[in-house]
Amino acid sequence: MNYHDILNIILTNKNRILRITIIATVFLFLILLLVYPKTYKSTITILPPDENNHLSGVESLLGGQDFSDLLMSGSPSANSQLYMEILKSRSAAMYVIEKNNLQQFYNIVNNVKAAEKLDNNLNVEVSKEGIISLNVDVSTSLFPLFTGQVEEVKILSADLSNSFANALDSLNKEKLISKAKQTREFIEQQLLQTKASLDSVENELMKFQENNKTISLPQQVNAAIDAAASLRTEIVKTEIEIGAMENNLRANNKALLALKNELVQLKDQYAKMEIDNQDYLLNFKNMPELGKKLTDLLREVKIQNEVYAMLQQQYYKEKIQENKDIPTVQVLDSAIPPLQASSPRLIFGTITGGILIFVIICLITLVNERKIYFYKNNMKEK
Numbered sequence: 001m002n003y004h005d006i007l008n009i010i011l012t013n014k015n016r017i018l019r020i021t022i023i024a025t026v027f028l029f030l031i032l033l034l035v036y037p038k039t040y041k042s043t044i045t046i047l048p049p050d051e052n053n054h055l056s057g058v059e060s061l062l063g064g065q066d067f068s069d070l071l072m073s074g075s076p077s078a079n080s081q082l083y084m085e086i087l088k089s090r091s092a093a094m095y096v097i098e099k100n101n102l103q104q105f106y107n108i109v110n111n112v113k114a115a116e117k118l119d120n121n122l123n124v125e126v127s128k129e130g131i132i133s134l135n136v137d138v139s140t141s142l143f144p145l146f147t148g149q150v151e152e153v154k155i156l157s158a159d160l161s162n163s164f165a166n167a168l169d170s171l172n173k174e175k176l177i178s179k180a181k182q183t184r185e186f187i188e189q190q191l192l193q194t195k196a197s198l199d200s201v202e203n204e205l206m207k208f209q210e211n212n213k214t215i216s217l218p219q220q221v222n223a224a225i226d227a228a229a230s231l232r233t234e235i236v237k238t239e240i241e242i243g244a245m246e247n248n249l250r251a252n253n254k255a256l257l258a259l260k261n262e263l264v265q266l267k268d269q270y271a272k273m274e275i276d277n278q279d280y281l282l283n284f285k286n287m288p289e290l291g292k293k294l295t296d297l298l299r300e301v302k303i304q305n306e307v308y309a310m311l312q313q314q315y316y317k318e319k320i321q322e323n324k325d326i327p328t329v330q331v332l333d334s335a336i337p338p339l340q341a342s343s344p345r346l347i348f349g350t351i352t353g354g355i356l357i358f359v360i361i362c363l364i365t366l367v368n369e370r371k372i373y374f375y376k377n378n379m380k381e382k
Helices: 003-012 014-035 057-062 076-087 090-100 102-106 111-121 150-211 219-245 254-281 288-323 346-381
Strands: 044-046 122-126 132-136 331-333
Touching (some): 076 090, 076 122, 090 150, 132 150
């Protein structure tokens, strides 16, 4: 059977082919319109996370230096990838399920299974600029126009998308508050230790001055005390930063290793300053032992005062960070109920199905004609 034979068979049976195709296509259209479940989705867009909003805890001990790259790579797209993973987590799905009572909608009692189904219907994309687009496929049951589910599902599709943004904000706040609490507790412990040391050294200095009222220090020594106190305060700051960061970072983290190296250098400078102080005290002719004792006490009081003031300031910052309730997620466009279903695409599906039906009917007609052709030839031979 050549090309001309095929074309001839189709043209001969065109009326029957077209009639069956039209009837089947209309039937398909009615199935898509009246029977097939309709799927709706409403998209919400979220701006990439602002790194500056994550400055808290030990980072502010550095005068606001940005340490957000310890947790994120730095580019908006990479930071948004972190948000995307949070949105796809089971914790986020559980939040959305409980808020929207999806167990009843999915008719699933087990929360974990409901979360798995929700995750399968979740669509999250990140643009190269870092903007996150999120929507959830929500489908009606069969015969949607007769069950009255359409409006309910439209509203639910928007609610689910917005709930995922709320889940992201809630989980983000929880992590930030937990981090702020850990930092506040760490600083609180250091604050108590510093206060005890400060009280002790102040009492010792007061007793020393009562017993040695006439003693005074050279101006050169006073200047050295101020310099030593400032340097010692930097050492304590760095030690606190390292102590807090070791709770959250790996031992081989570059920033942590850099701080440890900086601490070694500061201690070397402080050791040199100690030697210089001894040189100054050699000129303190009358009472070198008393001069050394007074120098040590004054320097320790100044160090503890500066460290205590720094810790107290940071302590209250962390208490504010722990208790504040500021949104961490910036929504560009909230989700609203969609006007049209995303699936099925009625016109496209009908046209595509009609073409497919036409091809199938043509193939069936050709196969039948071929069988008839061979049957007639066999009868003639007999």
